Amino acid sequence: MKPLLRLTVSVLLILFAACVCPRPSAAQLDPWEFEVYPYQTLGRGTVELESLNSVIAKGHRNGDNGTSAGTLPSQSMWHTALELTYGLTDRIETAAYLNLAKPSGHDFQYAGSKFRLRGSLFDQGQLPLDLGWYIELESHRVPKFDDQKLELELRPIMQKDFGAFSLMLNPIFEKVLDGPDRHKGFEFGYAAGIYYHWRRFLSPGIEFYGGIGSIRDTDPPKQQQHYVFPVIRGELSHGIEYNIGAGVGLTPGSDPVIVKFNLELEKFVGAIFGPTSGSGSFF
């Protein structure tokens, strides 16, 4: 089977599995983080400053609709997350986020904080499928942006390279630890991407984001959020990378149009820990 055909078949089957089989997922989609995580973590001893931005170009005019999880409407909302990441080891990185939001007609405001660890398992290419993990705590103290105070997010990370193509899949499992929905179970969402490695400075891709709500009580399909983002991305000089795209909402519950642009800057500052042992698969 040709690589492109294999990719297409894989994506269709995975989306089918995520949306139809389980009736799980639909975790609140995070408008501060339109990013698909790859297998590879940040290099050991490297610091990365990233600005994750999204603007709801066409959204909803009432709160708690589309990407809004609070009382403010999503229409014209600007989201910026400033993320600082450090590569602890060859397989584990840690990151902190400061979430800011600019509602239409207002200034930028604090909207929440996040802390996470992300890791990769085994060496890349050692298994037929590259695997990783992700655990995150989200703190929201601003109900107008999100009325859940504390949330736990878990993501298995899967990646497969087919020649010049890479397929990445992040199923998202989210649980409210403190807030009105703390008695509810896990929600399910997803972030996925297909990328073509064309040129280092410019390469195309397609990303998918969405959620289906609580696993035990799935949202009706029309209320779920599902987005497709054609993107371009690349690496520029001096360690600068970018990812820009326009997303289209596929359901009435989605915001119709979202524009995202992520910028990141990497710099080696020095490693705390030594290199990963040749036989180690987890640290």
Next chain:
Amino acid sequence: MKYLLAPSLIALTVMTLVGGARAADTVVELRFENHRFVPQTITVPANRAFRIKVINASKEPIEFESFKLNRERVVGPGETIIVNVPALSPESYDFYDDFHDDVPEGAIIAK
């Protein structure tokens, strides 16, 4: 939680089954010294997986990276790493030190 297992297992199975490239016995050696990679060009057989042994013989940290191969890894001074590369179609693939823009880019040629 049982509902979580189905999609994850299906996705894992599908992606694993459609995969194929595995690390091979062929190992090519690449040294970083005097602020450059030696050799600058590596020729490997097409359609066969191989491994690259990257030796950083310099006193500066580097990040061995290949955009086309989607590989990147920090290599400290005096350290050696192994990079698994799947079977490649006949083409030229880049590699470079992502920490230093002035290090000449190298090429892996599969033919």
